[in-house]
Amino acid sequence: MKETREAVAETSNLSKKYGLTVALDGVDIKFPQGELTALIGPNGSGKTTLLKILAGLTYPDQGRVRIIDRAPDRINKEKFAFLPENDYLYSWMKLEYLIEFFARQYTSFDRSKAYQMTKDMNLKPEQKISDLSKGMRARFKLVLSLSRNVQLYILDEPLAGIDPQSRSYILENLNLEFARGESSVILSTHEVLESEKFFDYVIMLGDGKVQLEGYADALRREYDLSLQELTREVFA
């Protein structure tokens, strides 16, 4: 079992309600630095809310959040990349316009990497967002996030709606990305079977609480199950 590394992001006693619905209920998590952390849970388990709070788009009712050694704010938005689950791109923009827009907004954005990844993902820079299919948009969203050289990538369901071929390309890329340096990845996904070999650390979230967490290898050994099987057991 690997030793626990320093946290790139952490929450303590984090709670969030939407009306009468409890999205998060006193969540304490430390996301280890330099690892790919998978956030697994059924719909409505609080994964998206947690990631939005980490990204500074939603505010907790209670508790504390630290991301790259400070509360989520305008300054550290430059140090992490957030990929939301939904379609958040301006439909009138061309891909090349968005790449230039991101390059001007983020000092950490690597324009040449973005163009290379766009090509690798079988997308054309002169295409308009409105002309792309759902899968193509998902791929391009990922291009925009992964083209930033940052300490942390927060990806909310990045594989949803993407064909199997592109999914494996994306996962390989993610793996390469943080193997290269000190980057960390927090990834929420339903695609456990396909992606579990890439996970270092796993957090299973259900009913707004952490149901199970630990290093992927240690969990597999302890329960003698694959992560896919373990997920089924936990949320049965």
Add this chain to the structure above:
Amino acid sequence: MALLSLWKKELREISFSGLTLLLLSAAFYIFLYYQARPGTIQIILGVIYLPFFIYPLFLLFQGYRTFSREWRERTIFLLKSLPRSGYEIILAKFLAAAVVLIVLMATSSTGIYFVISRNFTAVNQILPPEITALNWEAVLGWGLVIYFWLCGFVYFTAQLSSLTSRFFNRFRWLVTLLVFYLVNYLTIRLAGYLGLLFDWLPNVRHYVIGQAEEAAGLIEVNGGGLAAAVLILLILFIISSLLLERTLEV
């Protein structure tokens, strides 16, 4: 560079509605130009400023729409993920609307100039001498200041109302309307207090008939009122920016 790119994006977002209004205004003045004759000049003079009543409505619409559209199309996720402050985002949006307004006003002013020039003699005949003798630089200068303030006020009030309605999941239209009326009421009250607070500022005087002795030809703008008007726009701008950056969730 970041603000400039944000401004360009905003300008592109409102370019369609701005361009439509520009073409309509141009068509209106071309129509007036060819219809203006000595016999119709009184009607022409009556409607020649009509677009200037439409433009504040355009600003009102833009102020409301800028953020409601971001939320509806989910692009607010992108906007709020940028390492930009609320001030920068609001400023970029306002500057884009202001540029469109300036272009519209320039078009209308050019249209008015050509219509009047073509019928200069007829216009001079029907206008009373106290109007034609006016110092138009001062009158137009102050007219523009007041007009720009009104457009800015309408824009920021609509924007603040739209942002406030985002705290609610239902009845957003109703909340927007209520906040819009409430902000107008509070602004009038606040302007009164601010005007008194800055009463010590000197008044600004312009003799529009060019004879300093004639009180009737004097435009006198209260310095306190002027400061209050500027401060109100600034307060609306700051509140909207803080709401966007620190309070509103997506």
